[in-house]
Amino acid sequence: MANFKKLKPTYAQAAAAASGVASTTGGPAARTALPTTKPAIIITPAQEVKRRQEAVELFKMCISYRNSTYAPVRVQPVSNNKFRVEFENMNQRNDTLTRLENSKEVSAEPVRMLKRMVILKGISKDVPSEDLVKLIATQNPELTHLIDSESSDSESSDSESFRLRFKRVNRNSNLYNAVFQAEAKVYRKILDLGRVCVDHQRVTVNSFSPFYI
CATH class of the missing domain: 3.30.70.330 (RRM (RNA recognition motif) domain)
Known part of the structure; x- marks a missing residue:
């Protein structure tokens, strides 16, 4: 009888499992609980x-x-x-x-209770950071109605419900990461999506805490 070796998952399968996307070998991985901000x-x-x-x-x-x-x-x-x-x-x-x-x-x-924050990783440097809020609100229908309308109707990209706080360096010199402050409704939905459209990309979204060391 032939011996069958246990096959290791491919990179794509492992990445799918990590992001909660269904792979060819099984159902979606369980999504981790969203972190909460405590007093x-x-x-x-x-x-x-x-x-x-x-x-x-x-x-x-x-x-x-x-x-x-x-x-x-x-x-x-x-x-x-x-x-x-x-x-x-x-x-x-x-x-x-x-x-x-x-x-x-x-x-x-x-400690003053700050709005929760998320980090978008791997944004192309061709996309100006000041355009991000408008792009995310426009290109992602699930978020459009949650992000304040003034961010897409005015010259300013500021939004009370979703605001760019700062940029961070990405390991790829052609990319950057961006940290946003989000109201609870936007925070939950954007993390549930896992990825969002930004211009010609779909970028990964994770929770971000300034207290993580």
Whole structure:
């Protein structure tokens, strides 16, 4: 009897699975859950510290959650030995702020809830960044009615629901990446699409967080 070796998936099949597109060997891959923005605070040491861990230890000295019905969801370093503490809801965040209000070791301030952001990767440098919002609204019918109409009716490409924040370098020198701030309805739909039309391209869309390090 002949031996059959297990065939490895082709590059196209692997890419299709990663993007949630159906491949020839099976159904679509499960789409990962969309990230959520949780209430958070920024902790700053009152005195200069040499290491970020020292700041974390100061925070632990100032507040204990042993007698609480909650705990922080995540602690993330940011910059200058500061760190970001996330909570499940606003009540938990506000409780921590109140308990740290008179602390002499650290200061705590709430993080302003920013609109969610997405990154479009691999846009041709032939496409001016100031044209992106209008192009995306025009070429993608699923988004047209969600993106503010003023972005396509005026000289300005600004839109309250979908706004270009900044550009980022792409590994290909002929391309660039663009980060957009999006209202919830646009954010959900554009991530659900996975790719959007931009001039002569279909470019990949991913969620973007300025706090990811």
